[in-house]
Amino acid sequence: MNKIPRTPMRNQDAIERRNHFLEVALGYSLEEARAEAARCIQCKNPRCVVACPVRVKIPEFIKLLLEDALDEAFETIYEDNILPSICGRVCPQESQCEGACILNIKSESVAIGALERFVGDYGMDKNLADKPVKENNGIKVAVVGSGPAGLANAASMRRKGYDVTIFEALHEYGGVLSYGIPDFRLPKDIVKNEIDNLKKMGVTFVRDVVVGKSITIEQLFEDGYQSVFIGSGAGLPSALGVAGENLNGVYYANEFLTRVNLMKARNEPLSKTPMKLGDTIAVVGGGNVAMDAARTAKRLGAKDVFILYRRDRKSLPARLDEIHHAEDEGIDLRLLTNPVELIGENHVVKQVRCEKMKLGEPDSSGRQRPLPTGEFVTFDIDNIIIAIGQKPNPIIKDNTLGLQTQPWGGIITDEFQMTSLPGVFAGGDVVTGAATVILAMGAGKDAAHHMDEYLKTTTR
Amino acid sequence: MYDIVEKRILQNDIEWMRVRAPFVARNAQPGHFVMVRVDADGERVPLTIVDHDQTDVVIIYQKLGYTTRQLSFKQEGDTLETFQGPLGKAAHIRDKQHVIGVAGGVGSAPLLPQLKAYKEKGIRVDAILGARSQEYLILLDEYRAICDHVYITTDDGSLGQEGRVTDALKIRLETDASIDHVIAIGPAIMMKYVVEMAKSHQRSVDVSLNPIMIDGTGMCGNCRVSIAGKTFFACIDGPDFAGEAVDFDELIARQSYYKKEEHDCFLRLKDE
Ligand SMILES: Cc1cc2nc3c(=O)[nH]c(=O)nc-3n(C[C@H](O)[C@H](O)[C@H](O)COP(=O)(O)OP(=O)(O)OC[C@H]3O[C@@H](n4cnc5c(N)ncnc54)[C@H](O)[C@@H]3O)c2cc1C
Ligand SMILES: Cc1cc2nc3c(=O)[nH]c(=O)nc-3n(C[C@H](O)[C@H](O)[C@H](O)COP(=O)(O)OP(=O)(O)OC[C@H]3O[C@@H](n4cnc5c(N)ncnc54)[C@H](O)[C@@H]3O)c2cc1C
Ligand code: FES
Numbered sequence: 040m041n042k043i044p045r046t047p048m049r050n051q052d053a054i055e056r057r058n059h060f061l062e063v064a065l066g067y068s069l070e071e072a073r074a075e076a077a078r079c080i081q082c083k084n085p086r087c088v089v090a091c092p093v094r095v096k097i098p099e100f101i102k103l104l105l106e107d108a109l110d111e112a113f114e115t116i117y118e119d120n121i122l123p124s125i126c127g128r129v130c131p132q133e134s135q136c137e138g139a140c141i142l143n144i145k146s147e148s149v150a151i152g153a154l155e156r157f158v159g160d161y162g163m164d165k166n167l168a169d170k171p172v173k174e175n176n177g178i179k180v181a182v183v184g185s186g187p188a189g190l191a192n193a194a195s196m197r198r199k200g201y202d203v204t205i206f207e208a209l210h211e212y213g214g215v216l217s218y219g220i221p222d223f224r225l226p227k228d229i230v231k232n233e234i235d236n237l238k239k240m241g242v243t244f245v246r247d248v249v250v251g252k253s254i255t256i257e258q259l260f261e262d263g264y265q266s267v268f269i270g271s272g273a274g275l276p277s278a279l280g281v282a283g284e285n286l287n288g289v290y291y292a293n294e295f296l297t298r299v300n301l302m303k304a305r306n307e308p309l310s311k312t313p314m315k316l317g318d319t320i321a322v323v324g325g326g327n328v329a330m331d332a333a334r335t336a337k338r339l340g341a342k343d344v345f346i347l348y349r350r351d352r353k354s355l356p357a358r359l360d361e362i363h364h365a366e367d368e369g370i371d372l373r374l375l376t377n378p379v380e381l382i383g384e385n386h387v388v389k390q391v392r393c394e395k396m397k398l399g400e401p402d403s404s405g406r407q408r409p410l411p412t413g414e415f416v417t418f419d420i421d422n423i424i425i426a427i428g429q430k431p432n433p434i435i436k437d438n439t440l441g442l443q444t445q446p447w448g449g450i451i452t453d454e455f456q457m458t459s460l461p462g463v464f465a466g467g468d469v470v471t472g473a474a475t476v477i478l479a480m481g482a483g484k485d486a487a488h489h490m491d492e493y494l495k496t497t498t499r
Numbered sequence: 500m501y502d503i504v505e506k507r508i509l510q511n512d513i514e515w516m517r518v519r520a521p522f523v524a525r526n527a528q529p530g531h532f533v534m535v536r537v538d539a540d541g542e543r544v545p546l547t548i549v550d551h552d553q554t555d556v557v558i559i560y561q562k563l564g565y566t567t568r569q570l571s572f573k574q575e576g577d578t579l580e581t582f583q584g585p586l587g588k589a590a591h592i593r594d595k596q597h598v599i600g601v602a603g604g605v606g607s608a609p610l611l612p613q614l615k616a617y618k619e620k621g622i623r624v625d626a627i628l629g630a631r632s633q634e635y636l637i638l639l640d641e642y643r644a645i646c647d648h649v650y651i652t653t654d655d656g657s658l659g660q661e662g663r664v665t666d667a668l669k670i671r672l673e674t675d676a677s678i679d680h681v682i683a684i685g686p687a688i689m690m691k692y693v694v695e696m697a698k699s700h701q702r703s704v705d706v707s708l709n710p711i712m713i714d715g716t717g718m719c720g721n722c723r724v725s726i727a728g729k730t731f732f733a734c735i736d737g738p739d740f741a742g743e744a745v746d747f748d749e750l751i752a753r754q755s756y757y758k759k760e761e762h763d764c765f766l767r768l769k770d771e
Pocket of ligand 3: 711712713714715716717718719720721722723732733734735
């Protein structure tokens with residue numbers, strides 16, 4: 040079996056990059072991409088494809104890349120994944136395709152994510168996604184939310200001929216891709232490019248419309264929409280539930296990232312929505328959101344940024360690359376450390392008191408359960424950013440009669456992704472709880488298939 | 500983009516604007532608000548829906564800092580970048596006999612649609628409108644049209660009784676036993692004192708909380724308020740709440756966390 044080492048991706052210098060929001064990972068050159076593609080042994084029964092939530096034909100596109108058939112390589116990915124440039128950058132490949140790669144046994148997996156990114160970017164530069172689509176069949180469908188689930192659903196429905204309108208609550212499209220994931224991981228012109236592609240396909244975008252408030256699901260049907268896809272995500276921050284959480288200086292990651300990304304506080308002093316941040320910042324959580332918040336804080340000039348996480352290193356749910364990048368940028372991981380109280384003075388947070396944890400038996404998630412030790416430690420801080428998860432926003436649930444939801448707020452769907460309301464489908468984080476871009480995208484695409492079947496039986 | 504259909508100057512620093520926004524108008528109810536962004540890199544600020552018809556929505560704003568001043572530069576025929584809503588929970592119109600509304604400053608704008616809703620239910624309404632001085636009082640005719648009595652207080656005595664709204668409220672609550680509910684909308688400190696007064700006179704009281712909001716849709720959590728030890732998001736759980744158990748000191752502190760940044764931003768406006 041092949042033991043050639045994996046082709047590393049070049050990164051921006053770790054010290055230099057702390058001062059700006061430019062993308063950290065620089066991507067492959069054509070030569071690097073070819074060298075890496077050559078490492079794929081073209082398995083007969085590729086495990087990587089099975090491990091990909093949308094079943095991208097990985098060995099096939101890699102072979103085409105090697106044969107210099109880059110247009111065809113792009114087409115091959117695009118059939119299953121309409122956002123290759125995005126997924127190549129943000130998918131947790133180590134637990135999906137790359138995790139399943141047979142080369143892992145003796146050496147290192149093929150860098151599938153990096154290759155996907157390379158081919159995706161090539162397609163973007165050459166405008167390969169801009170293709171004529173079926174004529175509009177006049178059947179109106181509505182998509183709620185413009186995150187990956189909504190975008191994928193809209194693209195698929197438009198390709199099937201439907202007259203698609205996306206309603207987005209915020210003033211920018213893209214969902215978490217726009218307001219959450221920072222530029223240094225996902226440059227915003229890539230997201231904008233994908234949205235422009237959808238506009239060119241004839242998808243109508245309407246912003247500032249909060250479905251459930253500005254227009255209810257029932258009113259969408261009154262207005263002639265024959266089916267609705269809800270891809271409203273999981274945008275409501277979860278609380279830590281400790282004393283002092285409402286002190287000044289305590290941010291939810293959503294507020295922090297919204298100020299910086301959506302409201303452009305990173306352009307201070309020009310932004311009208313600034314970000315008040317001191318020198319010493321604690322970030323609570325171990326996922327991508329926590330890593331993004333910590334690295335963003337560093338870029339905004341914080342001197343000392345540390346992460347508080349109640350489990351151990353191998354349990355960190357963030358992408359492996361991002362953990363490495365965070366550490367390279369000087370972010371300190373304080374593991375097995377669980378915040379129990381925020382201590383303030385004059386309504387401003389000053390300290391976080393934490394309990395040291397140890398690991399016990401595995402819990403329902405398969406990870407070892409963190410257990411209290413009775414030993415405490417207190418850190419001085421200027422700000423603390425809470426990044427321990429998000430739940431679905433209650434607006435749609437509270438304003439849609441008969442829509443069944445889980446106790447935690449997720450929308451309940453059947454095997455065809457239909458909700459308790461006929462013709463109303465849902466997918467992405469609003470159904471699964473906070474998950475990944477690729478799962479949301481896959482759910483949006485699959486729902487389009489079910490919506491099409493449904494509409495064929497209900498419209499003439 | 501949203502067209503400014505009509506604009507009026509109500510007082511030196513207070514303006515009235517009618518904006519074409521059918522998606523906001525369609526489901527608007529008393530208590531709802533909109534998030535407004537004046538231009539493409541503007542901040543998002545919350546303003547109450549004061550009135551609306553099928554297509555248009557009326558807002559009234561006081562020129563305070565950067566964004567409200569930026570808004571006041573806009574004229575009829577100009578457009579606004581974002582006008583999103585209706586947001587928040589509609590005001591809870593309770594089963595009462597006689598309601599007295601208390602407004603501090605521009606709080607009289609959000610109070611008006613609520614008192615109207617009570618009036619339309621056949622409930623008797625009075626109002627106490629307070630301001631620094633006469634030039635900050637607005638909508639007096641509109642209030643007189645629906646209220647049995649309108650009491651006015653000004654800090655400098657330039658109109659009505661010299662003093663605070665709580666002075667006038669005290670007298671009303673002590674002398675009119677038929678009043679069974681108070682609504683207070685205005686600066687947090689004023690609402691705090693109105694709530695204390697209502698409580699000490701055994702009347703129920705509703706308030707409209709005004710923490711700093713960013714998205715206005717339940718996403719950022721900056722608008723959180725503590726009520727009876729529980730946290731609520733004012734933008735989706737409110738902004739109207741029963742006032743009795745609100746932690747006003749926390750609200751006042753949270754409102755002031757960005758004071759310096761707001762001031763710096765305002766100073767830049769002068770340069771622009
Ligand atoms: C900081 C951060 C970093 C992340 N990093 C990664 C990563 O590296 N890799 C990865 O795979 N995943 C990552 N994720 C998770 C991933 O972004 C989400 O799982 C994915 O975006 C979910 O897609 P969605 O379409 O379901 O929802 P969202 O992306 O949340 O989009 C939902 C959209 O619906 C809109 N909306 C909500 N309510 C309404 C309404 N009532 N009316 C109209 N519109 C509405 C919202 O404004 C939003 O634009 C990250 C998440 C965050 C927050
Ligand atoms: C639900 C709600 C309804 C409101 N309705 C009205 C109304 O009908 N008419 C009206 O004149 N005002 C209303 N306000 C207050 C209005 O939003 C602020 O006056 C405005 O945001 C000030 O912005 P600025 O940039 O001009 O001033 P700044 O100098 O930035 O701030 C002045 C003060 O306004 C408050 N403020 C600033 N930014 C925000 C923000 N994003 N959200 C909330 N408060 C902020 C702060 O307490 C600050 O100290 C309402 C507020 C809320 C929360
Ligand atoms: S304003 Fe962001 S959650 Fe209320």
